[in-house]
Amino acid sequence: MVHRNYRRSRSGRDAAAVPADVGEGGGNPMLRGKQFFIFLGTLLLLSIFILPAIAADAGTPDKVVDGAGLLTEAEEDALRSRIAEVVSRYQCDLVIVTAASTHGKTPRAFADDYFDENGYGIGASRSGVLLLVSMEERDWYISTGGTAIRAFTEYGLDYMEERIPPLLTSGDYMEAFETFVSLCEDFLRETEENRPYDIDNKIREPKTLSDYLFYLVISVAAGAVIAFFATSSMKRKLRTAVPQPAAHAYIREDGVQITKSKDLYLFSSVSRTPRPKNTGGGGSRTHTSAGGRAHGGRGGKF
Known part of the structure; x- marks a missing residue:
């Protein structure tokens, strides 16, 4: 036989008496079990998403x-x-x-x-x-x-x-x-x-606009130099009087005769070039x- 304890309602009427274990959150063991498993599942899901993020953040030093x-x-x-x-x-x-x-x-x-x-x-x-x-x-x-x-x-x-x-x-x-x-x-x-x-x-190095302008100026200057020498050569060909490359053309054959010659050095100069240092073959030092x-x-x- 099942015995239940009854309590009166707040209005004090006997007709409103209800079981004392209903409505106070502890009456249904199955309901309490479901609530516990829902709470446990929520914690599990939170741990799956939050803990790895915390671990990753803790294991990665600031860059x-x-x-x-x-x-x-x-x-x-x-x-x-x-x-x-x-x-x-x-x-x-x-x-x-x-x-x-x-x-x-x-x-x-x-x-x-x-x-x-x-x-x-x-x-x-x-x-x-x-x-x-x-x-x-x-x-x-x-x-x-x-x-x-x-x-x-x-x-x-x-x-x-x-x-x-x-x-x-x-x-x-x-x-x-x-x-x-x-x-x-x-x-x-x-x-x-x-x-x-x-x-x-x-x-x-990547080419910049100034690089291309530099190349253009060099090209124009080189073209101008080539054109100058070409026109100068053509002008020389138009002359009838051609200068002699040697002085003997302006001296009479029976004129001055040089019987003795001697080289005389007035001064000398010495230039020194530093020996290049051996910088090695590249790579890395540790x-x-x-x-x-x-x-x-x-x-x-x-």
């Missing part, structure tokens, strides 16, 4: 670290977006770090250690390139690691040195960083499709960081 405050937030975001494209395409990390100070380290040591200690680099060889700009002594340094050491040869680093520091000197920091990313993309593309830029595979990893790189003042 633009503006410790010196040289960029706006919009500029930082634009650089991150551009870097993400290059990294995704060539599987080589690109990092830009600005710092107020290197805290007593050399720029090379600071850049290498920052790369090693903050989880940068892609793949087993941890391939990547880091550009450091330190405002304390106005230093810059490019550190390469993994496969990037081969892609960024001494010739390539020379090329970057000619283009990035002048922009830093003039305070065009955003343009300098954009140039760095664009050059990295070009170097990585050439390495993948052909071979690294080097002394035997030099960078081909060194070992404090963490024991091989790095290439180049740096200086701006």
Whole structure:
């Protein structure tokens, strides 16, 4: 036999008596079970979508670290977006770090250690390139690691040195960083499709309007010189009096006779040409960081 406890309604009427376990959320065990499984399923779905995103964000260090405050937030975001494209395409990390100070380290040591200690680099060889700009002594340094050491040869680093520091000197920091990313993309593309830029595979500069104007001026000048000599030759052929190439034509045969001759040197001059230095056969130089990893790189003042 099933016994139920009844309670009166708020109006106090006996006719409104209802079971005490109905309407208080605990009366139907099946309903409680369904609500529990719905709640559990919702948590499971949230974990599927949210946890990987959190893990990915935690495992990916920032590609633009503006410790010196040289960029706006919009500029930082634009650089991150551009870097993400290059990294995704060539599987080589690109990092830009600005710092107020290197805290007593050399720029090379600071850049290498920052790369090693903050989880940068892609793949087993941890391939990547880091550009450091330190405002304390106005230093810059490019550190390469993994496969990037081969892609960024001494010739390539020379090329970057000619283009990035002048922009830093003039305070065009955003343009300098954009140039760095664009050059990295070009170097990585050439390495993948052909071979690294080097002394035997030099960078081909794109032709500009001024280049074409220069070629036009040279062509016109060359044509004018050729035309001048051609007309001069024709004029000489029209003359009846032709100058004699030697002086004896103007001297009587029975005139002055030279019986003795002697060469007398009045002065002498010596020219010296420096012997060209052997600059080697290209390629990349490497060194070992404090963490024991091989790095290439180049740096200086701006």
